[in-house]
Amino acid sequence: MRISIIVANWKMNKSVSEAVRFVQELHSSLTENDEIEVVIAPPFTSLNSLSEKFKDSPIKLAAQNVFCMPDGPFTGEISPRMLKDVGCDYVIIGHSERRDLFNESDEMIHAKIVAAIKNDLIPILCVGERLQELRSGQTEAVLARQLDSALQGLRSTDVERLVIAYEPVWAIGTGETASPEDAQVGALWIRKRIQALFSAKISNGVWILYGGSVNPENAKELLAQRDIDGALVGGSSLDPKAFLKIIQTAVQAKRNK
Numbered sequence: 001m002r003i004s005i006i007v008a009n010w011k012m013n014k015s016v017s018e019a020v021r022f023v024q025e026l027h028s029s030l031t032e033n034d035e036i037e038v039v040i041a042p043p044f045t046s047l048n049s050l051s052e053k054f055k056d057s058p059i060k061l062a063a064q065n066v067f068c069m070p071d072g073p074f075t076g077e078i079s080p081r082m083l084k085d086v087g088c089d090y091v092i093i094g095h096s097e098r099r100d101l102f103n104e105s106d107e108m109i110h111a112k113i114v115a116a117i118k119n120d121l122i123p124i125l126c127v128g129e130r131l132q133e134l135r136s137g138q139t140e141a142v143l144a145r146q147l148d149s150a151l152q153g154l155r156s157t158d159v160e161r162l163v164i165a166y167e168p169v170w171a172i173g174t175g176e177t178a179s180p181e182d183a184q185v186g187a188l189w190i191r192k193r194i195q196a197l198f199s200a201k202i203s204n205g206v207w208i209l210y211g212g213s214v215n216p217e218n219a220k221e222l223l224a225q226r227d228i229d230g231a232l233v234g235g236s237s238l239d240p241k242a243f244l245k246i247i248q249t250a251v252q253a254k255r256n257k
């Protein structure tokens with residue numbers, strides 16, 4: 001049985017002191033349990049400070065991006081080895097904001113996935129359709145392209161620990177969530193694609209998260225869906241109380257499954 005994973009993607013928010021304060025508040029109310037993994041993806045500038053805070057904590061650290069090369073003349077970029085060195089276990093790859101605002105191609109995302117795995121980082125691969133793609137019935141074609149290209153050539157053992165976040169682009173930061181039923185359809189479709197690409201065993205083990213305007217009010221129904229193993233939370237992860245509520249909802253949802 002898969003554990004649940006709740007990831008806070010803070011995007012470009014919070015100074016180091018704000019990040020530390022958030023974590024102190026979260027720690028004081030978080031009760032330890034082994035059914036759920038809590039992951040925080042702060043900006044690069046806070047990784048080191050939070051890593052110190054997480055030494056005796058079950059909370060895991062993620063980066064929001066990574067470059068695919070190990071080192072060299074790549075001004076402004078951060079390598080997988082550097083993320084590992086600073087204490088990251090996870091890295092978000094292929095977020096729609098990176099694809100759309102920074103022109104990240106499917107090829108680049110694939111290279112980042114390979115580099116992350118090579119350095120023992122667990123990729124959180126984001127996939128999802130834009131509004132016009134939804135409207136023109138292209139959701140499955142888009143998901144297929146993004147998954148096939150990101151995962152091509154990987155070994156089953158590489159995919160075993162993969163996290164995939166289904167984030168319909170039209171639901172990100174808009175307050176508009178996919179209905180729990182539609183989110184489940186998307187998650188199941190992704191799982192079946194992994195089965196076709198690898199095997200039933202692998203697809204049963206892969207974590208599939210939903211992302212897009214998740215909040216304490218809608219989390220319960222989304223997380224109750226059979227193929228949704230957690231959430232990638234943007235806006236609602238910036239407030240420790242709201243984020244804690246989503247974590248508690250996930251614990252309950254997991255127990256009810």
Ligand code: 13P
Nearest residue numbers: 009172173212213234235
């Ligand atoms: P929101 O929760 O703000 O819609 O953001 C979702 C997201 O992009 C998480 O990666």
